[in-house]
Amino acid sequence: MTDRPLTGRMREDGAALDLRAYERAGGYAALRDALRRLAPAEVQKRVKDSGLRGRGGAGFPTGQKWSFVPMGADAPHPKYLVVNADEMEPGTFKDRLLMERDPHQLVEGVILSAYAIEADVAYIFLRWAYKLSEARLARAIAEAYDAGYLGRQILGSGYSLELRLHISGGRYMAGEETGLINALEGRRANPRSKPPYPAVVGLWGRPTVVNNVETICNVPHVIGRGAEAYRKLSATGEGGTKLYGASGRVKRPGLWELPLGTTIREILEEHAGGMRDGVRFRGLLPGGASTDFLVDEHLDAPMDFESLQKHGSRMGTGTMIVLDDRTCPVGMIRNLEEFFAQESCGWCTPCWAGLHWVADILRDFEEGRGEMADLDTLAAHARLLAPGNTYCALAPGAAEPLQSGLRHFRDDFERHVREHRCPWR
Amino acid sequence: MLSDEERHEIEAELTRYPTRRAASIDAMRIVQRHRGWVSDEALRDLAPLIQMTVDELDGVASFYNMIFRRAVGRHVILVCNSVSCWMLGAGRLLDAAAAAAGAPQGGTSADRRFTLLPIVCLGACDHAPVLMVDGDLHHDVDPADAASLLARYE
Numbered sequence: 001m002t003d004r005p006l007t008g009r010m011r012e013d014g015a016a017l018d019l020r021a022y023e024r025a026g027g028y029a030a031l032r033d034a035l036r037r038l039a040p041a042e043v044q045k046r047v048k049d050s051g052l053r054g055r056g057g058a059g060f061p062t063g064q065k066w067s068f069v070p071m072g073a074d075a076p077h078p079k080y081l082v083v084n085a086d087e088m089e090p091g092t093f094k095d096r097l098l099m100e101r102d103p104h105q106l107v108e109g110v111i112l113s114a115y116a117i118e119a120d121v122a123y124i125f126l127r128w129a130y131k132l133s134e135a136r137l138a139r140a141i142a143e144a145y146d147a148g149y150l151g152r153q154i155l156g157s158g159y160s161l162e163l164r165l166h167i168s169g170g171r172y173m174a175g176e177e178t179g180l181i182n183a184l185e186g187r188r189a190n191p192r193s194k195p196p197y198p199a200v201v202g203l204w205g206r207p208t209v210v211n212n213v214e215t216i217c218n219v220p221h222v223i224g225r226g227a228e229a230y231r232k233l234s235a236t237g238e239g240g241t242k243l244y245g246a247s248g249r250v251k252r253p254g255l256w257e258l259p260l261g262t263t264i265r266e267i268l269e270e271h272a273g274g275m276r277d278g279v280r281f282r283g284l285l286p287g288g289a290s291t292d293f294l295v296d297e298h299l300d301a302p303m304d305f306e307s308l309q310k311h312g313s314r315m316g317t318g319t320m321i322v323l324d325d326r327t328c329p330v331g332m333i334r335n336l337e338e339f340f341a342q343e344s345c346g347w348c349t350p351c352w353a354g355l356h357w358v359a360d361i362l363r364d365f366e367e368g369r370g371e372m373a374d375l376d377t378l379a380a381h382a383r384l385l386a387p388g389n390t391y392c393a394l395a396p397g398a399a400e401p402l403q404s405g406l407r408h409f410r411d412d413f414e415r416h417v418r419e420h421r422c423p424w425r
Numbered sequence: 426m427l428s429d430e431e432r433h434e435i436e437a438e439l440t441r442y443p444t445r446r447a448a449s450i451d452a453m454r455i456v457q458r459h460r461g462w463v464s465d466e467a468l469r470d471l472a473p474l475i476q477m478t479v480d481e482l483d484g485v486a487s488f489y490n491m492i493f494r495r496a497v498g499r500h501v502i503l504v505c506n507s508v509s510c511w512m513l514g515a516g517r518l519l520d521a522a523a524a525a526a527g528a529p530q531g532g533t534s535a536d537r538r539f540t541l542l543p544i545v546c547l548g549a550c551d552h553a554p555v556l557m558v559d560g561d562l563h564h565d566v567d568p569a570d571a572a573s574l575l576a577r578y579e
């Protein structure tokens with residue numbers, strides 16, 4: 001049986017593990033041990049050595065992010081840890097499982113991570129749509145306070161932490177690290193320019209670390225097992241397991257915790273059961289809406305950060321969206337770009353103006369008004385949306401399915417022009 | 426005027442942040458939970474409580490998708506139109522929901538029973554297409570079942 005630290009102890013019936021069940025399964029042991037025996041710097045070191053990289057999309061090494069936080073007696077306080085539970089990336093549904101089924105795992109991860117950066121207050125920034133997560137997290141937090149895992153002098157140690165749940169007003173940009181900080185302060189979720197980085201100047205001007213739910217849920221296992229054992233969980237050495245997912249016309253859409261670096265083919269064929277009868281695979285976005293398309297020739301690539309980058313895409317959130325031959329690729333890209341256009345915060349011209357323009361052109365293709373020259377216009381927009389031209393990563397993310405779609409599905413675009421209609425309609 | 430209950434709930438939120446402004450979104454969510462939406466009058470009542478101007482508060486309200494600045498029906502239907510649901514028939518589901526609810530996309534039925542809104546990914550893409558009514562998530566919805574599903578919401 002494969003070792004599944006994140007999901008292995010979840011109940012089959014879909015109920016959440018309560019505090020007693022979580023403790024019986026070994027929960028909060030890593031926290032007890034760390035508070036007794038490890039200094040914050042040692043917790044940080046273990047996380048750094050484990051190779052853990054952020055599971056929210058960008059894949060930044062977690063230990064390194066923490067190391068930018070000012071520590072010790074002269075550090076400004078209060079310091080903050082924020083859990084990014086906004087999960088607004090289309091095609092992504094992995095954090096919801098972790099919060100609904102094992103909320104204490106997240107709470108323990110929060111306490112350990114907050115301890116590592118000597119944070120005083122932690123917030124969980126939760127998507128408004130996740131009602132069940134909200135109820136189960138609220139209950140788990142209350143249980144953790146009652147048991148002395150939160151609040152003053154945790155388990156008799158000198159460390160204190162308050163944990164609060166915030167429900168988002170709902171906007172893709174509220175999941176972007178600095179947009180999220182603005183949202184928590186009660187502002188519009190526009191991004192902030194960096195530097196200064198949030199680790200130094202974040203929430204209310206204080207040092208702040210923002211990490212994804214899945215990232216934080218890994219921390220108790222890194223501490224509990226040790227960096228070496230944790231690293232060995234992966235298939236390719238990048239460290240740990242990953243919650244992979246698939247949606248679209250596959251036989252068994254869902255989520256699976258597998259060694260990080262499992263191949264795309266194994267996920268697609270063994271776990272998702274392959275394509276539904278009667279449809280053929282055309283391509284996939286490996287990690288949510290804002291990643292580049294991969295096609296047949298990439299199926300043997302391991303789903304890890306470095307391999308997908310080598311193949312011109314990104315791991316993103318690790319939940320793949322599968323395109324089949326009954327779906328028009330132009331229509332799919334139009335749907336994605338309409339999402340990005342709608343969610344743009346309006347600060348940078350290539351984004352707010354460019355994305356509406358892109359969506360208009362794509363609609364033209366679908367309605368039979370596309371021209372060959374429009375393909376160059378789309379490619380030019382993709383270049384303008386690229387990293388370096390905008391304040392945040394929404395625009396570069398929007399460019400990814402567009403630029404790769406133009407490359408891999410060029411024939412489909414051209415057919416729309418030649419036939420003056422969408423061949424799928 | 427804010428009700429005592431609303432005021433009480435907002436005061437509780439205010440204790441959870443170091444600034445009053447930080448509770449602005451929570452405060453509007455509380456009003457919306459009680460009244461269905463956030464009117465101009467509600468903004469005027471909230472602004473002094475969280476020490477923002479009415480315009481600043483409206484600027485925050487208008488940024489977020491889930492703060493309604495227009496009146497809605499008794500039940501709000503949110504149909505996901507993001508990519509995985511789009512591939513699996515969200516368009517047909519939206520049409521079926523509109524017909525069953527008697528409400529246009531983005532609008533409210535004449536009897537004010539339903540408001541129908543397209544919404545971005547609801548995080549249940551493995552069960553596409555999905556819709557949400559008043560916070561209840563409905564999975565793998567067949568457009569043919571939209572009418573019987575909505576009949577449950579009087």
Ligand SMILES: Cc1cc2nc3c(=O)[nH]c(=O)nc-3n(C[C@H](O)[C@H](O)[C@H](O)COP(=O)(O)O)c2cc1C
Pocket residue numbers: 053054055056057058059060062084085086087088089172173174175176177178210211212213215216392393394397
């Ligand atoms: C437009 C946009 C939306 C984002 N939404 C999310 C989100 O919903 N959840 C998330 O964890 N990260 C999201 N991110 C990534 C965050 O900016 C940030 O990188 C992440 O939360 C860091 O956590 P990690 O290092 O643990 O991955 C988003 C980024 C962008 C540009």
Ligand code: SF4
Pocket residue numbers: 173191343344345346347348349351352390391392393394395396
């Ligand atoms: S890239 Fe888009 S979403 Fe990001 S700051 Fe610029 S306009 Fe706003």
Ligand code: FES
Pocket residue numbers: 090091092505506507508509510511545546547548549550553554555
């Ligand atoms: S795309 Fe509809 S729930 Fe994610």
